[in-house]
Amino acid sequence: xxxxxxxxxxxxxxxxxxxxxxxxxxxxxxxxxxxxxxxxxxxxxxxxxxxxxxxxxxxxxxxxxxxxxxxxxxxxxxxxxxxxxxxxxxxxxxxxxxxxxxxxxxxxxxxxxxxxxxxxxxxxxxxxxxxxxxxxxxxxxxxxxxxxxxxxxxxxxxxxxxxxxxxxxxxxxxxxxxxxxxxxxxxxxxxxxxxxxxxxxxxxxxxxxxxxxxxxxxxxx
Numbered sequence: 577x578x579x580x581x582x583x584x585x586x587x588x589x590x591x592x593x594x595x596x597x598x599x600x601x602x603x604x605x606x607x608x609x610x611x612x613x614x615x616x617x618x619x620x621x622x623x624x625x626x627x628x629x630x631x632x633x634x635x636x637x638x639x640x641x642x643x644x645x646x647x648x649x650x651x652x653x654x655x656x657x658x659x660x661x662x663x664x665x666x667x668x669x670x671x672x673x674x675x676x677x678x679x680x681x682x683x684x685x686x687x688x689x690x691x692x693x694x695x696x697x698x699x700x701x702x703x704x705x706x707x708x709x710x711x712x713x714x715x716x717x718x719x720x721x722x723x724x725x726x727x728x729x730x731x732x733x734x735x736x737x738x739x740x741x742x743x744x745x746x747x748x749x750x751x752x753x754x755x756x757x758x759x760x761x762x763x764x765x766x767x768x769x770x771x772x773x774x775x776x777x778x779x780x781x782x783x784x785x786x787x788x789x790x791x792x793x794x795x796x797x
Contacts, residue, residue: 655679657775659797663782663790669693672782672790678774682706686751688761688782700761704751706773711746713737719752722760726787730764749774759785765792772796 661674671691678684687701705716716737723735732744747770751763765780767773777796781789 657684657773657797659774659794661792661794663792665788665790670784670788670790672792674792674794676704676774676794678706681773682708682711684774686753686763688753688763690755698755698759700753700755700759702751702753704749704763704774706749706767706770707742707745707747709742709746711742713739713742716741719750719762721752722754722758724760724785724787726785727762727783728787730762730783733762733764749778749780753782761785763792765794768796 657678659676661676663672663674664670669692673689673691675687675689676684682705684704684706685701686704687699690698690700692698703718705711705719707716719733720735720737727733727735732738732740733750745764747767749763749765749767753761753763755761761782761784763780763782765774765778767776767778769776774794775797778794780792782792783789
C-alpha cells in the first residue's frame with residue numbers, strides 16, 4: 577500500500593522525527609540512496625524541493641545570521657580607547673598624572689591631576705582635538721577660551737584663531753583644559769602614529785596659567 581504523505585507548506589520538506597533526518601536511525605536501508613536514488617524515490621509520496629542560497633539562509637539559519645551580525649557590530653559600537661600619561665615641570669615642582677579617553681578619531685576627553693610640591697593638588701579637564709586636514713576652526717572654539725597673556729612661544733596658536741593653526745598642527749593633539757577657579761591649561765602633544773590616535777602614544781607639553789611648561793609623555797596603550 578502506498579502511503580500518501582501530506583504536502584508541507586511551500587513545498588519545502590520538513591523533518592519531524594529522527595528517522596526522517598537519518599533513515600538509518602529508523603532501520604531504513606540506505607542502499608537505495610547510496611546507489612544515487614533521488615529523495616523522491618527514497619521517500620515515495622513526498623515532494624522535495626531543494627533549499628539553497630538565500631532561501632536556505634532565511635529558512636534554516638535566522639538565529640545564526642543574527643549572531644554573526646552581532647559579533648561584527650559589537651566591536652564598532654563600543655570602540656573607545658583609554659590610557660594614561662605623566663609629566664612634570666622642568667624644576668620638578670609640579671608633577672602631573674594624565675588620563676585620556678578617545679571615543680572618535682578626532683576628539684576625546686583629557687584629565688590632568690597636578691600634584692604640587694608641598695601637597696597641593698589641582699585637577700584640570702576638558703576636550704582634546706586631534707587636528708586633521710578636514711578640521712575647521714569653528715569646531716575648535718574651546719581651544720581659545722580663557723586665554724592668558726603668558727601663553728607664548730607656540731607657533732600659530734595665539735589669542736585669536738587663524739587658518740595656519742590647522743596647517744601647523746595637523747596630526748597632533750591639542751587641548752585647553754579647565755581647572756579650579758576657571759583657570760586654564762593648554763596642551764600640545766605630538767603623536768608617534770597619527771593614524772592610531774592617542775592610543776599610539778606621544779610626547780608634548782602643557783602650559784600652566786603662569787606660563788610654566790609641563791613636559792608630558794604618553795606611552796602606547
